[in-house]
Amino acid sequence: MTIQKNTQLPVPPHFNPDKVGEVWRVPYQERAAEAEAWAQRHNIKPASSDKTRICLLLIDVQNTFCIPDFELFVGGKSGTGAVEDNQRLCEFIYRNLGVITTIVPTLDTHTATQIFHPIFWVNATGEHPIPAATSITPADIEQGIWQVNPAVADSITNGDYELLKKHAYHYVKQLSQDGKYPLTVWPYHSMLGGIGHALVSSVEEAIFFHCIARQSQTQFEIKGENPLTENYSILRPEVLVDFAQRPLANKNIRLIQQLLEFNAVIIGGQAKSHCVAWTIDDLLTEIKQIDASLAQKVYLLEDCTSPVVVPGVVDYTEQADAAYARFAEAGMHIIKSSYQLSVIS
Known part of the structure; x- marks a missing residue:
C-alpha cells in the first residue's frame, strides 16, 4: 500500500468493546440507517470507486472459536485471546471503513460424522477418543488402538x-508424509445450523456496517464440509486425493485468483496456529508459483489472532510464531491493528 493519504475514521458510538465476548442479535435495520448516515457524514465513497483495492480476509471469526465457554475457544497464552483479538479487529474495521474494499469472512462448517470428530473413531471397547487430547497416527490404526466406527459407514460411504477404512488410513498416513499436524480429534464444533457456526456478533455488526456504508457485498466463504478431510485453510483441504489417487477435494482456485488480484490482502482471525497459518501458507505456496514478489501485498494482523493453547494439553504458540517468521521472511508484512492504512486517493 502506498502511503499517500490519512484515511482513519472514528469508531462509531454503537460499538461496545465490552460486548465482544457475548452473543447477541445485530439490529440490522438500525445499523443500516446509521451506516448510511455515517458514510454521508464522513464522505465515505462506495467501494466500487476504490483505486487501491484492499481485501480483509477474516478466518473463522465464529462463536465456536471466539466466545468463552464455546467448543474451541482460542484463549491463546492470555486465556482471553480471541475476545481481545476481536475487540481490536472491530476497531480496525471501523477506523479503516473508507479504504477496505471487500471483507471476506470464512466459515468453518461441520456436521457430526466427520473424520476429526469423536463419533468417527472407536477403540476395542467401543469408546470414542477424548476430544482435543487425542491425535491419531498411522501406527494407532495399525495397532488397533483406534479404528473407524463401523456405524458411520452408512452415512459416509453408503455402508461400505x-x-x-481405506479412506481413513490413507488420510492419516498422508498427513504424516506431507509434514502436516497429526489428525487431531476435536470437540464437535462449528456445527452447521448451530450458534457456534455464526460469526461473533460484534464482528458481524462491524462487517454489516461496512457492507452498507461502502455498498460492498460481504463475501462469505464456506469450508470444512467434506467428511473425509480436515480443512484448516480456506484455500485447500489438508488432503486432495484419496487412496486410489482420485480427487478427494479441490483447491479454492476461484478465491486464490481473486485474492491475488487485490492491491493488498489483510488477514486476521482464528486460530493463528491452525486455520490462519494454513491459509497464509497455502496462499504463499500459490504466490511462489506465480511471482514471489506478490507476497509483499499481504499484511498479517498479528494482534487479531491467537494460537491454540489448551493448558496442560497442547500449546501451539511456538509453531504459530515460527510460521509468521517464515511468512515475514517471504516478504509478507506483520502489522498491528493500529497500523494506519493509507492509499492513493
Whole structure:
C-alpha cells in the first residue's frame, strides 16, 4: 500500500468493546440507517470507486472459536485471546471503513460424522477418543488402538465399511508424509445450523456496517464440509486425493485468483496456529508459483489472532510464531491493528 493519504475514521458510538465476548442479535435495520448516515457524514465513497483495492480476509471469526465457554475457544497464552483479538479487529474495521474494499469472512462448517470428530473413531471397547487430547497416527490404526466406527459407514460411504477404512488410513498416513499436524480429534464444533457456526456478533455488526456504508457485498466463504478431510485453510483441504489417487477435494482456485488480484490482502482471525497459518501458507505456496514478489501485498494482523493453547494439553504458540517468521521472511508484512492504512486517493 502506498502511503499517500490519512484515511482513519472514528469508531462509531454503537460499538461496545465490552460486548465482544457475548452473543447477541445485530439490529440490522438500525445499523443500516446509521451506516448510511455515517458514510454521508464522513464522505465515505462506495467501494466500487476504490483505486487501491484492499481485501480483509477474516478466518473463522465464529462463536465456536471466539466466545468463552464455546467448543474451541482460542484463549491463546492470555486465556482471553480471541475476545481481545476481536475487540481490536472491530476497531480496525471501523477506523479503516473508507479504504477496505471487500471483507471476506470464512466459515468453518461441520456436521457430526466427520473424520476429526469423536463419533468417527472407536477403540476395542467401543469408546470414542477424548476430544482435543487425542491425535491419531498411522501406527494407532495399525495397532488397533483406534479404528473407524463401523456405524458411520452408512452415512459416509453408503455402508461400505472397508472402503471407509481405506479412506481413513490413507488420510492419516498422508498427513504424516506431507509434514502436516497429526489428525487431531476435536470437540464437535462449528456445527452447521448451530450458534457456534455464526460469526461473533460484534464482528458481524462491524462487517454489516461496512457492507452498507461502502455498498460492498460481504463475501462469505464456506469450508470444512467434506467428511473425509480436515480443512484448516480456506484455500485447500489438508488432503486432495484419496487412496486410489482420485480427487478427494479441490483447491479454492476461484478465491486464490481473486485474492491475488487485490492491491493488498489483510488477514486476521482464528486460530493463528491452525486455520490462519494454513491459509497464509497455502496462499504463499500459490504466490511462489506465480511471482514471489506478490507476497509483499499481504499484511498479517498479528494482534487479531491467537494460537491454540489448551493448558496442560497442547500449546501451539511456538509453531504459530515460527510460521509468521517464515511468512515475514517471504516478504509478507506483520502489522498491528493500529497500523494506519493509507492509499492513493
